[in-house]
Amino acid sequence: MTSILYHGEPNGPSLSVLAAAFETDVAVTLERIDLVAGDRHGANVPHAMEIDQSIEGEGPVLVADGVAMTDSVFLACYFDDIGTGTVLRPGDPYARWQMMAWCRHVIERLxxxxxxxxxxxxxxxxxxxxxxxxDLAERWADAAHGQFDDDKLADSRTKVAQTTAKIEAQLADGRDWLMGDFSIADLETYAWLAGMPHIVPTAFEHKPLTTAWLSRVKARPAVARALALASGPMPETVWAPGPEINRWG
Incomplete structure (x- = not known):
């Protein structure tokens, strides 16, 4: 049975999942949906509890063998299991834990x-x-009505800066990729961070290793292929509500 990937503009989770599919050479039929218009909630996209209650917010949906799945890190793991291309997870158990711990930081904070x-x-x-x-409906309403909390905005800028500092430290030993070999950690981190240089430019100042890493990820053929699916020149500026900000800070 053909797998169908319903995706939005190549930014955030849609970028991560598209690039993961291309990296692993998984055959999927691509169906563009307008996440900003709320297409994921319409009748044309299959629904399941895991889709409707996804903690990721407005992410892509994969339907494989009639089963609907979402959440970018887990979809990338699924592609890694069935694909024949680039291996996106370390084989060593500790290294795999490190990669998944990094991804958790990305999905819960960045x-x-x-x-x-x-x-x-x-x-x-x-x-x-x-x-x-x-809670997703609440985030939609706040965004549509321009209700953004100053403290949350400041905290969000801090978290972006913390992530670039984390990347800079990780790359300090001369490695090209976050986990040594290219992995889901690179895709997931890049996908959420790619739109931040023009929003939080100070987070990228004096971060030469991070800047070079961003360029390397963008130049990956799979990432370039995903970005080429954009309907406009700046997909990194297209956003729909994402994960809920942790209530505990």
Whole structure:
């Protein structure tokens, strides 16, 4: 059975999953949906509890053998298991733990921050119908009505800066990729960070290793192929509500 990947503009989780599919040479039929218009909640995209209550917010949806799945890191792991191309996870158990721990930092701290900052710069025009998750509907409403908390904006900028500092330290031993070999950690981190240089430029100042790493990831054929699917010249400026900002800070 053909696998279908419903994806938005190549930014955030859609970029990560598209590039992971291309890196691993997994055959998928691509179906573009407008995440900013709320297409993921319409009748044309298959639904399941895991989709409607996804903690990732407005991410892509993969339907494989009739089963709908979401959440970019887990979809990348799925592609890594079935693909025949680039191996995206270390084989060593400790190294794999390190990679997954890094990805958790990204999805729990960087991703909510990046989405919040991106939405503040490019808010959606309206709240779509059909949203099942109450907290996601609340984030949509806040964004559409221009309700952004100054403390959350400041905290989000801090989290972006903390991530670039984390990357700079990780690359200090001369490695090209975050885990040594190219991995899901590179894709996931890049996908959420790519739109931040023009929003939080100070986070990238005096970070030559991070800047060079961003260029290397962007130059990967799979990433370039994903970015080429953009409908406009700056997909990194297109945002829909992402993960909820941790209530505990």
């Amino acid at each position: 991703a909510p921050a990046a989405a919040y900052l991106g939405l503040e710069k490019s808010p959606p025009g309206a709240v779509p119908t059909g949203i099942v998750s109450l």
